[in-house]
Amino acid sequence: MSYQIRLSTCSRLRQRAALAMTLCSALCLTPQAVAKTAIEEMVVVANHLPTPSYLVGSAFSVLDTEAFAERIHFDPSALFRNLPSLNVSQTGGFGGLTEIRLRGSESNHTLVLIDGIEANDPANGAAFNLAQLAGTSIARIELLRGPQSARYGAEAIGGVIAIYTRPRTGAAQATEPSLDLGVETGSHGFHLGQLRAQMQQPVGAAQWDNRFSVTRALTNGSNTSPFGSESDGYRNRSWSTDSSLYWEQGGELGISVRQTHSSSDGDPQDFAFPAGPTQGLVIDGDENNTARQRLVALHAGAKTGAWEHDLRLSQNASQTRFRKDGLYNSGLQGLLNKVDWSSARNFSSGHLTHALALGLQYEQRRFRNFSATLAGANHQASDRQHSQFAEYLVKGATRSLSISARHDNNERFANLTTWRVTATQALPRRLRLHGSWGEGSANPTFFELFGFIPDSFAGNPGLKPEYSKGWDVGMGGSHVDYRYRWDLTYFRSRLHDEIITAFGPAPNYLSRPENLVGASKRTGWELSANADVSQQLSVSAHFTWLYSTDANGQREVRRPGQSGAVNAHLALAGGRGKASLAWVYNGRMQDTEFIYATPATRAEIKAVSLVNVGMSFALSDTATVFLRGHNLLDKEYEQVLGYRAPGITGSMGVIVSLR
DSSP, X not given: OHHHHHHXXXXXXXXXXXXXXXHHHHHTSOOOOOXXXXXXXXXXXXXXXXXXXXXXXXXXXXXXXXXXXXXXXXXXXXXXXXXXXXXXXXXXXXXXXXXEEETTOOTTSEXXXXXXXXXXXXXXXXXXXXXXXTTOOOOEEEEEESOOHHHHOTTOSSEEEEEEXXXXXXXXXXXXXXXXXXXXXXXXXXXXXXEEEEEXXXXXXXXXXXXXXXXXXXXXXEOOSSSSOOOEEEEEEEEEEXXXXXXXXXXXXEEEEEEEEEEEEEOOBOOOSSOOTTTTSBOOOOEEEEEEEEEEEEEEEEEETTEEEEEEEEEEXXXXXXXXXXXXXXXXXXXXXXXEXXXXXXEEETTEEEEXXXXXXXXXEEEEEEESSOGGGOEEEEEEEEEEEEEEEEEOSSEEEEEEEEEEEESSSOOEEEEEEEEEEEETXXXXXXXXXXXXXXXXXXXXXXXXXXXXXXXXXXXXXXXXXEXXXXXXXXXXXXXXXXXEEEEEEEEESOEEEEEOOTTTOOEEEEEOSSEEEEEEEEEEEEEEOSSSXXXXXXXXXXXXXXXXXXXXXXXXXXXXXXXXXXXXGGGTEEEEEEEEEEOOEEEEOOOTTSSOSEEEEOOEEEEEXXXXXXXXXXXXXXXXEEOTTOOOOEEETTEEOOOOEEEEEEEEEEO
């Protein structure tokens, strides 16, 4: 057995070497000259150092919310639907569990970073609940698509989403202190209040940057169940602070804290026995989930000679409690401690610039499952992992190549080495060819291994890690002055040992995770386009065709075959007014159903088109009013089978800035 494993490893190494040689040959081609943009857009998440967008080989998208109407969304799913290949599944209305799936991957296969801190829930399935961002002021989103475990480790099979809550401007510039106060009110008893403050001042040879924000939001919600009239409410309060020192020589030292506390009402599925007319469907009931998450990071940076060093100590702590009929039922608690150190340097050789990065990472995870009624369901576990990674990047004026490798040594699972290769090459007529190949991994979560929810879920300690390989190739183009830009990308990946949820027999349908034998396939096309029609009007659009099947050849649930959006952004009254109009399309998809009366185990969720709008107007230098509307056509639709989404909603508010 060990001899076969060594042969397989050597074969993979030869394949990787052949691919690297092919891309190196492409890098050495003599290209036509291409003009650069007047202001280079830098992408932070793609490589270990910020890279100009035209030299990024991976498929990526950037959403800069400063470019159009104010976008402090109480429901962040409306914002994330503007990103290609990203599918959002929300259980009902505001605050319901909101999962994201990238390129047909699972909800726990996309790594989410908030200001550089891993935000995936370490207890509840290692997925990220998008509802936790309710009311958060988001300055910028960078989306990196395709397997990225060689750079970021586990959970990065589908890709990486980097969320920045403040503009990334490098070292702070001395400005006057500012205070922003915002209030908003709307339909379904929605109310939001927000305070943001910032101050920069010199401290010796350094610049001291301080930021603080606090948000309180609540809504009566809408009726999630298609039966009855009970509304399911949501409450959210969050705060964040960041205090950092910056030196001109590139040094920095700072600490950041972000904490979110939410309470979400919900409805159960009817699994009563004997079965009634609503069996298997969502019905009105008294369920409540409270969740708390705290992200803390201490970060430092310094430069010695040609090397730039970065150190980050972070902690991600989460706790979820489930209540039914007002009584405490069960809960989960997770903790992720990480230490990241990296060192990078640049050096030149002729017309090429080379960059090398080396790094170490230590992770410690802890998990606890507790039940109020079953002593045997109380369980706690932990594990540790040491990782080493390296990345080499070479770039010229019109081309780039990067090679990344990472080795993970986990005390619970077998050691794993993952690779990633990317390249891009400019072509004549302002065209650009880009491509990437990478590997991804996802260890079984503690919840999958040991989790327990009475009458609903039992863990499986015998699970194996999931493993994926994927590649993409695309071509993009632009107008001579970059007023028009487009990109078309084809992607393909194979996921092995996919962890799925298997359901037991009636009447309880007790679920248990299992590894599938074989490969799950994800294939598709991504098309995106942007046009600056005039100085006042810009239009952006994206569309994705996806074919995603499991190892048995069955379509994966909650993945639409087609999805897309078109956005128009208009500046009015000399820039004092801004308006955004969005059309969002989510195609047909399948979901699991539990209705005894039907022989099928799957049901179809219909396609839906949504129209959203946002408008703002600056009354003065200090006051801005805004309006928002979602689902203006009042469509009745579902994102998860049986959970009714809200109809038309609207809100209005004002932001006052004091300086």
